[in-house]
Amino acid sequence: MSIDHSNVIKPSQITFNKNSITLKPEESVLEALLREGHAIPNSCRAGACQCCLMQVTPEGKAHLPASSQQGLTSPEKELGYFLSCSCVPSNPITVQLPSEASDSAITTQITEVRPLNNTILRVRFSAPLDYRPGQYLNLLFTDDAGVQHTRSYSIASVPELDQTTVELHIKTYENGVFGRWIKGSSVQDQNIEIQGPLGHCFYSDSLAHDNTNTLLLAGLGTGLAPLYGIVRDALNQGFDKPIHLVAGARNSNDIYLIEELNKLEKQFPNLHVSLVALEGEEYEGIKIENIYDFCKNLDIDFSKTHAFLCGAQSFVGKLKKQLFLSGTPMKSIMSDPFLPAKNP
Amino acid sequence: MSDVSVFNKLGGAPAVDAAVDIFYRKVLSDDRISHFFDSTDMEEQHNKQKAFLTMAFGGPNNYNGKDMREAHKHMQLTDTHFGAVAEALVSTLEELNVPKEDIDSVVEIALSVKDDVLNV
Numbered sequence: 001m002s003i004d005h006s007n008v009i010k011p012s013q014i015t016f017n018k019n020s021i022t023l024k025p026e027e028s029v030l031e032a033l034l035r036e037g038h039a040i041p042n043s044c045r046a047g048a049c050q051c052c053l054m055q056v057t058p059e060g061k062a063h064l065p066a067s068s069q070q071g072l073t074s075p076e077k078e079l080g081y082f083l084s085c086s087c088v089p090s091n092p093i094t095v096q097l098p099s100e101a102s103d104s105a106i107t108t109q110i111t112e113v114r115p116l117n118n119t120i121l122r123v124r125f126s127a128p129l130d131y132r133p134g135q136y137l138n139l140l141f142t143d144d145a146g147v148q149h150t151r152s153y154s155i156a157s158v159p160e161l162d163q164t165t166v167e168l169h170i171k172t173y174e175n176g177v178f179g180r181w182i183k184g185s186s187v188q189d190q191n192i193e194i195q196g197p198l199g200h201c202f203y204s205d206s207l208a209h210d211n212t213n214t215l216l217l218a219g220l221g222t223g224l225a226p227l228y229g230i231v232r233d234a235l236n237q238g239f240d241k242p243i244h245l246v247a248g249a250r251n252s253n254d255i256y257l258i259e260e261l262n263k264l265e266k267q268f269p270n271l272h273v274s275l276v277a278l279e280g281e282e283y284e285g286i287k288i289e290n291i292y293d294f295c296k297n298l299d300i301d302f303s304k305t306h307a308f309l310c311g312a313q314s315f316v317g318k319l320k321k322q323l324f325l326s327g328t329p330m331k332s333i334m335s336d337p338f339l340p341a342k343n344p
Numbered sequence: 345m346s347d348v349s350v351f352n353k354l355g356g357a358p359a360v361d362a363a364v365d366i367f368y369r370k371v372l373s374d375d376r377i378s379h380f381f382d383s384t385d386m387e388e389q390h391n392k393q394k395a396f397l398t399m400a401f402g403g404p405n406n407y408n409g410k411d412m413r414e415a416h417k418h419m420q421l422t423d424t425h426f427g428a429v430a431e432a433l434v435s436t437l438e439e440l441n442v443p444k445e446d447i448d449s450v451v452e453i454a455l456s457v458k459d460d461v462l463n464v
């Protein structure tokens with residue numbers, strides 16, 4: 001009689017902060033890290049609260065047990081997130097806390113700055129970034145006084161369509177630091193530092209195959225930037241069920257990118273673009289209507305809708321609640337709330 | 345005496361996933377208690393509902409009575425609040441066609457932490 005060694009469970013290893021830890025039998029990643037004295041947030045230790053969320057390196061994704069990704073969204077799964085309390089890996093993996101994911105910055109040069117309307121600029125630069133449309137970047141720049149600032153902006157471009165050109169839509173304010181910096185002299189030649197990509201609000205190919213029957217993309221102001229990336233990504237990947245893109249603004253003057261959106265709508269029969277503003281003149285098909293009511297009255301099955309919501313936090317929170325109460329599963333609502341900058 | 349069997353009988357973590365949206369919708373639509381749950385960070389609240397359901401289903405958890413007291417202390421909960429949550433829980437399980445005996449076990453678990461939750 002011979003012993004079948006394939007059935008003997010070998011202790012697995014994890015690497016965290018360059019330290020290797022050998023797991024005890026049945027020990028979870030969380031337990032091993034806590035045993036070694038690392039401070040990892042946790043609460044229920046039962047896969048429910050998601051406090052203990054961590055991220056594995058891309059090579060390690062295949063070694064995560066399915067139970068460790070139970071309840072996560074498809075973008076989170078794609079990015080290698082897992083619940084460390086529910087993860088007993090079968091092979092060695094390298095793990096980190098989510099916030100450490102992208103600390104290093106790269107430097108690039110701005111190639112184009114063009115106004116899209118009175119306050120919104122299209123900024124383009126070229127960078128070999130591995131991103132998904134809808135994710136965001138941190139821009140680091142130094143103003144005239146030598147003070148460094150960081151601002152987050154969502155990506156409107158699509159790597160498969162725009163190659164290495166990265167596009168951002170940046171709202172400038174009267175006295176905002178970015179506006180002043182970019183309007184300053186010879187800025188075109190100025191270097192800019194970027195960190196990222198970051199964020200979980202992006203299209204995932206699984207939506208074409210699950211029971212999702214509609215995509216709803218709703219954004220206020222430059223919330224349209226990530227949505228423009230996401231919608232072109234979804235169309236480019238062949239999503240052929242109905243897509244409703246709702247671009248909103250306070251005043252109809254502030255609606256932008258109308259020409260591009262119209263062009264896209266003509267090209268793809270399954271895309272329905274709506275422009276809504278709370279006030280102002282009706283032109284170019286812009287409807288003067290409250291965006292929440294507009295979305296409520298859409299003739300779609302909310303329980304089978306997958307939504308992407310981008311814009312100010314109050315808008316995202318309110319529409320998220322509305323959709324959730326109308327039957328959209330929480331896991332099917334991706335959002336990217338824009339948070340106010342901490343310094344002016 | 346953690347009764348993991350009800351949790352397993354209901355289907356484990358995926359059962360919690362199936363129940364949480366239904367439960368959270370009920371809670372958010374109930375004027376008696378919605379204000380406790382109507383936070384700006386819906387995802388975080390949603391995850392806390394999952395922690396709640398896992399516990400109520402008798403699943404594995406890391407909470408003790410003191411944690412339950414701490415988590416609920418600032419809300420000054422009353423019998424009415426507790427009753428509303430229990431109702432939402434029961435009607436969620438009914439909607440999912442959970443057998444009566446299992447619903448009874450869940451209610452029993454909820455009642456077992458009532459004093460801690462109400463901080464009495």
Ligand code: HEM
Pocket residue numbers: 043044049377380381392395396399400407415416419421425426427429430454455457458461
């Ligand atoms: C039926 C028994 C109950 C159980 C087993 C229970 C269990 C829990 C658990 C496990 C948490 C998560 C704690 C954490 O990890 O932070 C929690 C949080 C919470 N519970 Fe309960 N709960 C119960 C009753 C209630 C009632 C009656 C209310 C109010 C009507 C309530 C309101 C809340 C709120 C608002 C939170 C979130 C607190 C925060 O945001 O930090 N719970 N509960």
Ligand code: FES
Pocket residue numbers: 041042043044045046047048049050051052053083084085086
């Ligand atoms: S500690 Fe709650 S999910 Fe891991």
